[in-house]
Amino acid sequence: GVKLHNVSTGNVSAAGASVTIGGETTFYLSAPLTQTKDVSATFSAKMKGSITKDYSAYKLTTNASVQDLAFVFGEGVADEKYVSLKVSWIEQATIEIVKKDDTADVNLAGAVFGVYSDEACTKLITQMPATDKNGKSSVTIIKTQDTVYLKEITAPQGYVVNATATNVKLVASKTSAVTVENKEQLAELTIYKEGQVLTGADVSENGTVFQYENRRQKNAVYNVYAGADIVTAYGTKVYSKGDLVKENLTTGENGSVTLKNLHLGTYVVKETKAPDSFYNGSEEKSVTLTYAGQ
Template structure:
């Protein structure tokens, strides 16, 4: 396999994905303008979520009759905001309050902001030899399965991605920022397995902006290495030795390759299929005819051979002492 590109960003260690119905936990909240006297001052808070590596600016959402909480760790909940983010409410009830912001009704809650703790990654897959695979139904990128793992050894799978017909698979927005590793679990039809393990980094900024880091891979198609395309034999003896003054040398064959699977010449004709490749070969004294490796397409990974499909061989000129077959 050929790894075409890997989008990599430096960031913190990964954390497990959470459900999209909502999030909850604790965060650290500190008022940044506690010097303002009175409940009508318009308090602003810095809310820090160490579990996500996120800091955000929040505001009083309880009204002016409530006091300003002292810095501390408080429980929060987050409701889905529809854009991959979560609308946050920090419950500061029962907290200690600043003397100049004290209220007998208790401390105000903090909110008025969203966080985007999760993001997505995707795999973009293409053929390493499009001249072999394009318009050939024997090759399909769809159905390849990749695992996304939390460790380089690929022992802790986070989720699985299935490639579509366009060669693309994108995860849901459920991954916490961090480094992940991507490895193929099932190869697509007509392609060699991809042995690569690809790192991909999901930054918190990617989560906030909806940017999706991608792993790009190019798969080598299966091709059939061939040495001898045609081996001619004497019909009476069934062995590649001529009788009498006849010769097996000089027979000319046309070899046609069709990009698809066909059971008969009639099926090829009914489909109106045209050969994707054609070779004219001539037998030697042993009745053998071959195509040089330079005349066979490469698979983009150092190999060459006949692409998957249907091969039709026609003898167009018989050698000396023989007739063309019926």
């Protein structure tokens, strides 16, 4: 199964064929990956070369006024010269990754991983292609160590980078497959309620001027609705526009209330009950939660 690739001529020999190459030829040998188990770690072959002439050069010096003379004598040489060739086979291994959502059985495109030689993931061997629509990516590397480490460089759109390194055991001529999950980028929405509070009054001959300041208020109640269709990062609709997302959110002592783990998108906040001693104007506000990148 061994082939000789003559770089100088561009020719490739048939597998296992005897070959003749001239001096100063650049070449390399190859063997199918499946054969690395069938041959020893090194492969030796005897290379035979013939030299048909030995040449000797002589210079005859006369004097300063006459040009020197050069003579070259050749004589036949019958013996053959031998040189040994030793080949160390390069072992290759393939790494395949499948990228999934951590909660849904969905494969994710667009994830880019680096293959590193160290567990701290500081020494990059190669960068893998981005995962395809089936969430898959693969790369074949030279096996110089038993274990390499995968770490995500770029997460799929709408996801958080997975900062955990994944060990992969390399097996020569085989594929090592791993599955790595990503968390969808979710968001928080915090609602603050402020209202004017009487803090004092200035009394003068012209009358009384009351002084107010805005302070945060507790016991304001809100409902949150989908301001548009809300979809997950992988495209599944969670809410239709107008759907109630959460009701009866009530501001606490600090005048705020937070709604967590929202899918990205546009929401409408509507006040359903004002704080004590305040008027409820059924105010609505729209807010869009967007992906901020990696």
